[in-house]
Every structure is written in C-alpha cells, then in structure tokens.
C-alpha cells in the first residue's frame with residue numbers, strides 16, 4: 001500500500017474505532033494482519049472452545065490453524081455435514097468461549113453489518129459466546145449504514161456467490177438484483193447499532209485489505 005494512503009487509512013480506522021467505542025464496543029486498530037493475528041492469539045491463549053463464523057478474513061490470517069496449534073478446540077461447520085450435525089455445531093459455536101467472525105461492513109459511525117444465508121453467524125454475534133471478536137480490514141469500511149448495506153450486497157455477497165459457485169443472477173451481472181432465487185445467500189441482515197448489553201465484543205480494525 002502506498003505510504004500516504006496507508007497513513008490516511010490508519011486515521012480512518014482510528015476515527016472508526018472511536019465511533020465504535022462510543023457505541024460501547026471495544027475497538028483496536030492494527031497496522032497489519034500479522035499484528036492483529038498475534039494479538040488475537042495472545043488474547044485466545046490455549047484450552048478454549050473457539051467458534052468460527054465462516055470468515056474469509058479469519059482464513060486469510062491463518063487463524064484456524066494457529067488457534068488449533070495453540071491447543072484450542074475449533075467449532076465450525078464443514079462442507080458435507082448433514083443438517084443435524086450442522087445444527088448442533090452452530091449451537092455449540094454460539095456457546096463458545098470465543099467466537100470469531102468478520103462483518104461485511106463497518107460504518108464510519110460505528111455500526112456493524114452482516115448478511116447471512118442461514119443466520120447462525122448473525123445469532124452468534126448478537127448473543128451467546130463469552131467473547132466475540134470481529135475482524136475487519138480497511139476494505140470493509142463504509143461511509144454510513146446505506147453504503148454498508150450496498151457494500152454487503154454488491155461486493156461481499158457477490159464475491160461469496162462466486163466463491164461458493166452459486167447460480168444466482170449477481171454472478172452473471174455483477175450487481176445485486178435482490179433476487180428470489182432458491183439459492184439466494186442473502187436472507188438475514190444483522191445490524192449492530194450499538195453493542196448488545198449482555199455481550200462482550202471486540203472489533204479489530206486492520207490496515208490491510210482482508211476478506212470480502
């Protein structure tokens with residue numbers, strides 16, 4: 001990243017962190033994915049049950065492997081799980097010591113946006129895990145709620161459709177048409193205006209493009 005853009009992005013992340021704190025979230029800014037990953041590993045320690053919400057950011061940082069290697073138990077759904085196993089996995093992840101996920105957008109005024117096909121991640125980031133850590137690269141920052149929802153549908157959801165090889169119209173057109181396809185992956189919006197009262201949520205903002 002060019003040096004002046006990097007400096008500007010750091011200021012944008014610091015302003016966003018201040019807005020998140022005003023909305024009662026804990027927030028921290030990291031200059032790189034590797035520094036965020038090191039902080040997360042130190043926070044998690046060992047011997048924890050760690051729920052993962054299917055995040056490309058978590059994947060890009062290699063956190064699943066690193067947390068498992070540190071002696072933690074990873075709870076996440078895998079391709080090919082049958083419906084009952086998946087259900088019990090999602091419920092176990094919701095009762096984890098630490099839950100990791102990544103929002104599709106973080107707004108400059110400190111709101112967090114998630115769009116899901118099933119809603120297991122949306123449920124877990126509202127309530128359940130002892131601690132929730134949400135990781136977001138600079139690419140997730142949006143001006144406001146409207147732009148955040150636009151980004152969630154027109155960038156994150158379409159990239160995920162491509163990754164999952166879905167046959168939804170956005171894959172061909174490159175824009176969200178609010179489709180009614182049977183394979184639609186955008187069924188539930190979770191919008192955290194402020195930290196839900198009984199939940200412990202840390203948002204890690206990272207000065208690097210990560211995930212979708």
Ligand code: SF4
Pocket residue numbers: 153154157158161168169170171175176177178179180181183184185186
């Ligand atoms: S076209 Fe359908 S699947 Fe694609 S982003 Fe929009 S709502 Fe989601």
